[in-house]
Amino acid sequence: MGxxxxxxxxxxINITAVLGLAVLTGYTGLFSIGHAGFMAIGxxxxxxxxxxxxLPFWLVVPLGGLAAGCSSVIIGYxxxxxxxxxxxxxxxxxxxxxxxxxxxxxxxxxxxxxxxxGLTGIPPLTSLPVAAxxxxxxxxxxxxxxxxxxxxxxxxxxxxxxxxxxxxxNLFTTKLKALFISAAYAGVAGALFxxxxxxLSPGNFGIGLSSDLLAAVVFGGMQSLIGPAVTAFLLVAIPxxxxxxxxxxxxxxxxxxxxxxxxxxxxxxxxxxxxxSRFWRAVHGLRGRG
Amino acid sequence: xxxxxxxxxxxxxxxxxxxxxxxxYALVYSVYNFTNWAFDAFMVTGAFAAFYGxxxxxxxxxxxxxxxxxxxxxxxxxxxxVAYRPLRAHNAPRLFMMISAMGASLAVVNIANLAFGGSFRxxxxxTAGAYRLGGVSVGRMDLFAAGFACVMLCLLWLFLERxxxxxxxxxxxLDTVTAGIMGVNNNQVALxxxxxxxxxxxxxxxxxxxxxxVYPYLGTVTIKAMIxxxxxxxxxxxxxxxxxxxxGILETMISSYIxxxxxxxxxxxxxxxxxxxxxxxxxxxxxxxxx
Numbered sequence: 001m002g003x004x005x006x007x008x009x010x011x012x013i014n015i016t017a018v019l020g021l022a023v024l025t026g027y028t029g030l031f032s033i034g035h036a037g038f039m040a041i042g043x044x045x046x047x048x049x050x051x052x053x054x055l056p057f058w059l060v061v062p063l064g065g066l067a068a069g070c071s072s073v074i075i076g077y078x079x080x081x082x083x084x085x086x087x088x089x090x091x092x093x094x095x096x097x098x099x100x101x102x103x104x105x106x107x108x109x110x111x112x113x114x115x116x117x118g119l120t121g122i123p124p125l126t127s128l129p130v131a132a133x134x135x136x137x138x139x140x141x142x143x144x145x146x147x148x149x150x151x152x153x154x155x156x157x158x159x160x161x162x163x164x165x166x167x168x169x170n171l172f173t174t175k176l177k178a179l180f181i182s183a184a185y186a187g188v189a190g191a192l193f194x195x196x197x198x199x200l201s202p203g204n205f206g207i208g209l210s211s212d213l214l215a216a217v218v219f220g221g222m223q224s225l226i227g228p229a230v231t232a233f234l235l236v237a238i239p240x241x242x243x244x245x246x247x248x249x250x251x252x253x254x255x256x257x258x259x260x261x262x263x264x265x266x267x268x269x270x271x272x273x274x275x276x277s278r279f280w281r282a283v284h285g286l287r288g289r290g
Numbered sequence: 291x292x293x294x295x296x297x298x299x300x301x302x303x304x305x306x307x308x309x310x311x312x313x314x315y316a317l318v319y320s321v322y323n324f325t326n327w328a329f330d331a332f333m334v335t336g337a338f339a340a341f342y343g344x345x346x347x348x349x350x351x352x353x354x355x356x357x358x359x360x361x362x363x364x365x366x367x368x369x370x371x372v373a374y375r376p377l378r379a380h381n382a383p384r385l386f387m388m389i390s391a392m393g394a395s396l397a398v399v400n401i402a403n404l405a406f407g408g409s410f411r412x413x414x415x416x417t418a419g420a421y422r423l424g425g426v427s428v429g430r431m432d433l434f435a436a437g438f439a440c441v442m443l444c445l446l447w448l449f450l451e452r453x454x455x456x457x458x459x460x461x462x463x464l465d466t467v468t469a470g471i472m473g474v475n476n477n478q479v480a481l482x483x484x485x486x487x488x489x490x491x492x493x494x495x496x497x498x499x500x501x502x503x504v505y506p507y508l509g510t511v512t513i514k515a516m517i518x519x520x521x522x523x524x525x526x527x528x529x530x531x532x533x534x535x536x537x538g539i540l541e542t543m544i545s546s547y548i549x550x551x552x553x554x555x556x557x558x559x560x561x562x563x564x565x566x567x568x569x570x571x572x573x574x575x576x577x578x579x580x581x
Contacts, residue, residue: 031385078566089325089388090524090565093516097561104555211392218389250400257393261386262376 005128011236012131013192016138018216018232019225020185023142025214026222027151028178029158031092035186035213037099038068040106040205042187043194047122048112050195057125061134061191068187069180074098076179080172099210106202118201119194126196134192135229138185142225145181154178155223186213215253219260221267231268292425297546298539303432305538306439307501310494311515312522312530313443314487320463320525321483324384325516327391328369329491330509331398336362336495338402341504344414351416359492366488369394370480378480395509403506410503435497442493443531446486450527455482463525514541517561523574532572 017039024030046064049055055063075098079091107116114120145151153174156164165171194200216235220228239249260267311329318326340358343349349357373390417434420427450456455478461469462479470476494515498508515534522533537557545553564571 029385031388075562075566089385090569092385092388093325093520094562094565097517097558097565100558101555101562104558108551108555211396214389247400247404251397251404254393254395254397254400257396258373258390261382261390261393262373265382265386 007237007240009126009128009131009196011233012128012135013126013189013196014213014216014236015135015229015232016192017186017189018213018220018228019135019138019142020182020189021213021217022220022225022228023145023154023185024178024182025217026220026224026228027146027158028154028175030175030178031089031214032095032182033092033207033210033214034095034097034099035182036205036207036209037095037102038072038183038186039190039193039209040099040102040202041071042068042190043200043205044106044113044119044190045187046191047119047194047200050123051119051121052112057195061188061195064191065184065188068190069184071102072179072183073176076176080175080179096207096210099205100207103202103205106205114200116202118199120199122194122198122200124196124198126192131192131196134188138188139225139229142185146225150174150177158223211253215257217267219256219267222265224267227268293546295426297542299426299428299432301539301542302535303429303436303501303538304542305518305535306436307494307498308511308515308518308534308538309531310439310442310490310497311512312519312534313446313527314490315516315519316522316525316527316530317459317483318487319519320527321459321466321479322374322378322384322387323525324387325391326487327388328373328395328398329487329512329515331369331395332362332366332488332491332509333495333498333512334399334402334506334509335365336492337499337504337508338406339492340496341411341413341499345411355493355496358496359489362492362495363485363488365398366484366491367481370484374484375477375480399506399509406506408506410505413500413504416500431497431500435501438493438497442490446490447527449486459483514557517557517564520561520564521571523571524569526571526573529571529573 017035021032021035024032042064045067046060049060049063050057075094079094106113109115110117146154153164153169156167156169157171157174161171164174190205193204197204212235216232217228219235220231239246245252311333314329315326318324336358339361340354343354343357344351369391373394374387377387377390417430420429421433422428450459458469458474458479459482461472461474462476466476469479491512495508498511502508514537518534518537519530520533521537522529522531537560540560541553541557544550544556
C-alpha cells in the first residue's frame with residue numbers, strides 16, 4: 001500500500017505541475033523549459049515559511065504558489081512588454097536561464113535555505129487525499145479557466161498573435177496572466193513535493209525535471225488538459241513497472257520527442273478535451289434508441 | 291598583474307572552445323531561426339570518437355581528429371534528415387524543431403552513457419608542457435586548441451564569403467523562401483550547414499575532452515556557447531566569437547577573483563539579463579516585427 005500510495009501521490013503532484021504548464025504551453029503557445037525553477041520557489045518558500053514562521057500547512061501551500069507566481073512576473077514583465085518582444089524559443093531559453101539561476105542561488109544560500117546540503121526537517125504532511133484533492137481542484141480550475149474569456153484569449157494568442165491582437169486581445173496581459181497562473185500551479189506542486197519528501201535539495205529541481213514536465217505536455221497534446229494529465233500519470237507510473245528499462249527511460253523519451261514532433265505534433269489527445277457534453281449526448285442517444 | 295594575465299590566458303583558452311560551438315549555433319539560427327539543442331550530442335560524439343580512436347586503435351592525433359569529424363558530421367546529417375527535414379517540409383513551428391532537437395540530444399547523449407558508461411576518462415596526452423612568457427605560462431595544448439579554432443573560423447569565413455556554396459548559405463540566411471525560388475537548393479544548404487556544425491562541434495569536443503575529461507555529459511558545456519552566441523547577438527557569426535571570448539574571460543575572472551561557485555550563477559544571470567533587456571546582443575541585427 002505504501003508503495004502504491006507513493007506512486008499515486010507523486011503522480012498527483014506531477015499532474016498539478018503539468019496542468020500549469022499545459023495552460024502556458026498547450027494553450028498560450030509559450031514554451032517553458034524552466035518550470036522546475038517555479039517548483040523550487042514554491043517548495044522552498046512554503047517550507048521556510050512553515051519552519052521559520054510556524055504558519056499552518058494549509059496556508060503555506062497556497063503561499064508557495066503565490067511566491068512562484070510573483071517570481072514569474074520578474075521574467076514575464078520584461079519578456080512580454082512591447083510587441084511580442086521575446087518570441088518563441090528565446091522565451092524558452094530565458095525560462096531555462098531563470099530556473100538555473102534559481103537553482104544555483106538556492107545551492108549557495110546557507111542561512112535558512114540549507115544551501116547545497118539541502119533543507120531538512122520538513123514534516124510529512126502531504127497525504128494522498130491532500131495531493132489528490134489538489135490535483136482535482138487544479139484540473140477543475142484549469143478547465144474553468146480555459147473555457148472562460150481569458151482561456152479563449154490564451155488560445156487566440158497561441159494560434160496567431162497578430163490576428164489575436166487585431167481582434168482586440170491584449171497580448172501582454174494575456175501572456176503575463178497565463179505565465180502567472182502556470183507558475184503558481186508549479187509552485188503549489190513544489191510545495192506539496194517538499195512536504196511529501198520531507199527533504200529539499202536544489203539538485204531535485206534541475207533541467208531534468210523541467211524537461212519531464214514539458215515531455216508530459218508535448219506527449220499529452222496541445223490545447224488539452226486531460227491529455228497532459230493522463231500522460232503525467234503515465235510518466236510517473238510506467239517507469240515504476242518497467243524498472244528493468246530504467247536506463248533506457250531518457251533514450252526512449254528522446255526518440256519519442258522526435259517521433260511525436262514528426263508524426264503526431266498534436267500529441268496524444270491534442271485539441272480534444274474533457275467534454276462531458278459529448279459523453280451525455282452519447283448516453284442520451286443510446287437511451288433514445290433503446 | 292601576472293596573475294591577471296594568467297587568468298586572461300585561461301579565459302581565452304576556454305572562450306575559444308565556446309567560440310567554435312557558438313558559431314555553430316549562430317549559423318543554424320541565422321538560416322533556420324531555431325536553436326539547435328542537439329549540439330551537445332554532436333560534441334559528445336566527437337569527443338568519444340577521438341578518445342576511442344586513440345586509445346583503442348592507436349590512431350595518431352591528426353587521424354583521430356579526422357575520424358571524430360567524420361563520425362560527428364555523419365551524426366549531424368542523420369539528425370538533420372531524420373529530425374529536422376520532415377518538420378521543415380510541412381512548415382512546422384520553430385518550437386517543434388527545438389523540441390525535436392532536444393529529443394535527438396537526449397537520445398544520443400543517453401545512448402553514449404549506456405554504451406560507454408558514465409565514468410570520466412582522461413584523454414591521452416598529446417603535447418605536454420607549457421611556454422613561459424614573463425611569468426605567464428601558456429599550455430602548449432591550449433595554444434594549439436586556440437590556434438586550431440582560429441584557423442577553422444578563418445576557413446569557415448572564406449567558405450561563406452568566397453565560394454558559391456557559401457553564397458547559397460548566405461542567401462538562405464537572408465530569406466530561405468526567396469533563395470529557394472532563385473535556384474538555391476534548400477536541402478543542400480541544410481546539409482552544408484549541419485555538416486559545418488558537425489565539424490565545429492567535433493573539434494570543440496576533442497579539445498574540451500583533451501583539456502578536462504571525456505564523459506557522456508560533457509555536452510552540457512554547449513549551453514555556455516549558446517550564452518556566448520546570445521551575448522554576441524543572435525544569428526551573428528562575428529558576434530558569436532566575440533561573445534564567447536568575452537564569456538570565457540569573464541567566467542575565469544569571476545572564478546579566480548570572487549569564487550568559483552558563482553561562475554555558473556553569473557553565466558545564467560547574464561543569459562537572462564541579455565535576453566530580457568538586450569535581445570539583439572552586441573552585434574546582432576535588430577529584428578523588427580512586421581506584418
